[in-house]
Every structure is written in C-alpha cells, then in structure tokens.
Amino acid sequence: MRTTNEKQVLQQIVNAGPISRSQISRNLCLNKVTVSDIYSQLLSEGLIREVGHGVSTRNGGRKPVMALLNVGYGYVISINILRSRFSMITCRLDGRSENYQSVSTRDVDLTTVLDMIDERIAATIAASETKLLGISFGLDGVIYDNQILGASLKGFKNFDLAKYFSDKFQVPVVLENLANESAIYERDFSGKGVYNNLISVTIRDQVSAGIITEGHLYRGHNGEAGNIGSCPLADRYEEKTSDTVNHYVAERPVLQKIMAYQKLDRVDVNRIRRDYLGHRPELLAILDEFAFYLAKVLGNLSNTFAPDAIVVNAPILELLPEIMDKVRTYVDSMAIMRKAPMILTKNAKEASLMGGASAIIHKALALDDLQLTFGNQRSAVLEEVES
Structure with missing residues (x-):
C-alpha cells in the first residue's frame, strides 16, 4: 500500500505529466526532499520515466528533468458481458485503448462463456511484450464490494467472478455494473472537473444510472443506487396501468417491436436507419414511445439529483441521434424545477469498457481513492526557446 504522499505524487505525474519534481513539490506543498525520495522510488519501480529537460526559470539555473507515467510498464484488460456477447479491450496506463473485440455468445452457457473469455485473455497475454496488471468486468446488475448480488444473466448471481479470474491470472480483478463504468468514463476522460456531479444513463439489457457526486461514484446501499430499470412507470395512455422502466425503455423490448413490424428475426441497423429517414x-x-418514456426517466432524475449533466449511452440513440431532440422536447414540457443538460456520450461503443479500464488502472496503481484524468497529457517543452 502506498502512503498518502506517494499516492499524491503519482497522481500528479499521471494527471499533469510531463512534470518536474519542483512543480510537484509546489502543487502539493510538500518539501523537495520528500518528493525526490518518492520520485526516485517510482523511477526505480519503472512506473515513471524521464523524458528530457523542461524550461529553466527566469533566474536561470538548471533545467528541470520532466517525468511521465511509463505506459510501457504494463496494461489492463476491460471486459463487458452482455446477454448475447462480450466485448473486450486492452488499455495502457494512460487510458489509451487498443484491440477492441466483440464476441458473440448467443446460445452459449455460462461455463463456455467463461472459457471463451479465458482464451481471449490468455491469447492477449501471450502476444504482449509487457505484463498484465489487472482485469475489469462490467455487466448489468447489482454489484457491491466486488461481488455480484444481482444480475440479468443466468448463473452470474453470487458467482465469484473476481476470484475466478484473479486465481487464474494472478492479477487484481474489479467488478462494476455498466452504468457505473460509463459514469467513471465520463468523469475521467472528459477533462478535470468537467463533470463533478453527473448521471450516466446506460440502456442495454437493463436501464441503469451511474451517479457521480462531487467527483466520487455513489453506489448506495449494497450497490443498489441507480437501479432504475425496475422502477414503475405509468402507462402513457392509461395512468392506472404501469410497468417497469425496463419494459418501456430497455434495448431488447424496443428492438423486438422493431423486428416484429419489419418481420425479421434479427436486428438490421441499416434497415432501421433507412426506415427512419423514410419516415416509416x-x-x-x-x-416516439421510446422517447416519451425515456424523457420521463431523465426528467425525474434531473429533478431529483440536480446533476451538472445527464449523459445517455444507448445503441439506438447512437444509430439515431435525432431521437434525442424529441426526448429533450418531452422533458421541456414536464413541470419540473430542474432540467439538466441532456447529452449523448461521445463513445457509446467503448464508454463502459473505458470506465472499467479506469477502475482497474486505479487499482493497479493503488490510487483507488484519487481521481485520475486521462487523455489530458500536456506537451513538454524540452528545451529553452531562443528569443
């Protein structure tokens, strides 16, 4: 375990690198000897690397040595498991993703799915020149303290997925639900402080909300926060009739209705887009039904939590982003006090995967309780500019 000072120094290098020891000292109000000792330790571990000299001060003197996180130290793997497929990426320690894979698991039992994931991880390790530092898993359900307390997928409830893969590959494993992963992504990849209070609504097998308050993920009692898919929602035409949010808004029921009128047994995204543009x-x-009920959900979340923004992650909205305008129109017509900005994620395909990668990077670097900001590396000025 790292000391508080060690964590803060490493956090500075991750978030603000390339950075000098003297700048870290000033940023953290730590004496230079303490920072130098920690810096030397991180350098000897191979976690950071020196990249050249920065600009000297106006008073002259030696140019400071600049340091960065050593992304070649190792990598992490992030995996999402859904009803009929799993997706997987490898990710460097600076948050750059590589090798996206999506694998069908239709009509496959749990044991076979685990074997398929096992094979993909083993193949990635065999092909890599650096070491695996950790694995994250994301799925729909209730997850708390790295345990699956409830899941939409058969066989996963109370199955110790983290221990299963940790024992196999001898690395830390982090479990999280998809909505929380998406919320972590929006917090850590959008820039420092952009979203200190946000809700990320993920629409997949279930409708879930990941909640960030003052920069921290809020899980609630036993990880049950954001489990909005099971909440009742009044029918649009008969108020005395109600069903769950999942019934009206989740991906599967909406796609089933579309396939039914198209008389298809599979989802044809090109046909959906063509029918939409043709005003079928x-x-x-x-x-319109989907937009109406989604607006009810988002409006209630906005009024209840007063977030800085609500970010929506849904494949149907990635395919047809125009629907979001109708959702906003329905929200505007609601008699609620708080109407937060409602936007689509910029990375629907990988948002939850990247959020999972961030979670396991935090774990691998022993920085669980500190915020890391990815995709924010500054260019180092390695030589003094001549006037």
Whole structure:
C-alpha cells in the first residue's frame, strides 16, 4: 500500500505529466526532499520515466528533468458481458485503448462463456511484450464490494467472478455494473472537473444510472443506487396501468417491436436507419414511445439529483441521434424545477469498457481513492526557446 504522499505524487505525474519534481513539490506543498525520495522510488519501480529537460526559470539555473507515467510498464484488460456477447479491450496506463473485440455468445452457457473469455485473455497475454496488471468486468446488475448480488444473466448471481479470474491470472480483478463504468468514463476522460456531479444513463439489457457526486461514484446501499430499470412507470395512455422502466425503455423490448413490424428475426441497423429517414410510420411510432418514456426517466432524475449533466449511452440513440431532440422536447414540457443538460456520450461503443479500464488502472496503481484524468497529457517543452 502506498502512503498518502506517494499516492499524491503519482497522481500528479499521471494527471499533469510531463512534470518536474519542483512543480510537484509546489502543487502539493510538500518539501523537495520528500518528493525526490518518492520520485526516485517510482523511477526505480519503472512506473515513471524521464523524458528530457523542461524550461529553466527566469533566474536561470538548471533545467528541470520532466517525468511521465511509463505506459510501457504494463496494461489492463476491460471486459463487458452482455446477454448475447462480450466485448473486450486492452488499455495502457494512460487510458489509451487498443484491440477492441466483440464476441458473440448467443446460445452459449455460462461455463463456455467463461472459457471463451479465458482464451481471449490468455491469447492477449501471450502476444504482449509487457505484463498484465489487472482485469475489469462490467455487466448489468447489482454489484457491491466486488461481488455480484444481482444480475440479468443466468448463473452470474453470487458467482465469484473476481476470484475466478484473479486465481487464474494472478492479477487484481474489479467488478462494476455498466452504468457505473460509463459514469467513471465520463468523469475521467472528459477533462478535470468537467463533470463533478453527473448521471450516466446506460440502456442495454437493463436501464441503469451511474451517479457521480462531487467527483466520487455513489453506489448506495449494497450497490443498489441507480437501479432504475425496475422502477414503475405509468402507462402513457392509461395512468392506472404501469410497468417497469425496463419494459418501456430497455434495448431488447424496443428492438423486438422493431423486428416484429419489419418481420425479421434479427436486428438490421441499416434497415432501421433507412426506415427512419423514410419516415416509416410504424418505426416513428415505436421511437416516439421510446422517447416519451425515456424523457420521463431523465426528467425525474434531473429533478431529483440536480446533476451538472445527464449523459445517455444507448445503441439506438447512437444509430439515431435525432431521437434525442424529441426526448429533450418531452422533458421541456414536464413541470419540473430542474432540467439538466441532456447529452449523448461521445463513445457509446467503448464508454463502459473505458470506465472499467479506469477502475482497474486505479487499482493497479493503488490510487483507488484519487481521481485520475486521462487523455489530458500536456506537451513538454524540452528545451529553452531562443528569443
């Protein structure tokens, strides 16, 4: 375990690198000897590397040595498990993702799915020149203290997924639900302080909300916060009738309605887009229902939590982003006090995967309780500019 000072020095190098020891000392109000000792330790561990000299002060003197996180130290793997597929990326310690894979698991049992994931991880390790530092898993359900307390997928509830893969590959494993992973992504990859209070609504097998308050993920009692898919929602036409949010808004019911009118047994995204642009009335009616009920969900979240923004992550909205305008119109018509900005994620395909990568990077660097900001590396000025 790292000391508080060690954590803060490493956090500075991750978030603000390339950076000098003297600048770290000033930023943290730590004496230079303490910072130099920690810096030397991190350098000997191979976690950081020196990249040249920065600009000297106006008073002259030696140019400071600049340091960066050593992204070649190792990598992490992030995996999302859904109803009929799993997706996987490898990620460097600076948050750069590589090798996206999506694997169908349709009509495959749990044991076979685990074997398929095992094989993909083993193949990645065999092909890599650096070491695996950790694995993260994301799935729909209730997850608390790295345990699956509830899951939409059969066989996963109370199965110790973290221990299973930690024992196999001898690395730390982090479990999180997809909505929380998406919220972590928006917090850590959008820039420092952009979203200190946000809600990320993920629409997959279930409708879930990841909640960030004052920069920290809020999980609630036993990880049950954000489990909005099971909440009741009044029917649009008969107020005395209600069903769950999942029934009206989750991905599967919406796609089933679309496949039914198209008389198809699979999802044809090109046909959906073509029918939308052609103003096919059956499709427009289904999407209007979806927009109406989603607006109810987002409006209630906005009024209840007063976030800086609500970010929506849904494949149907990635395919048809125009629907979001209708959602906003429905929200605007609601008699609520707080109407937060409602935006689509910029990375629907990988948002939860990247959020999972951030979670395991935090764990691998022993920085669980500190915020890291990725995709924010500054260019180092390695030589003094001549006037």
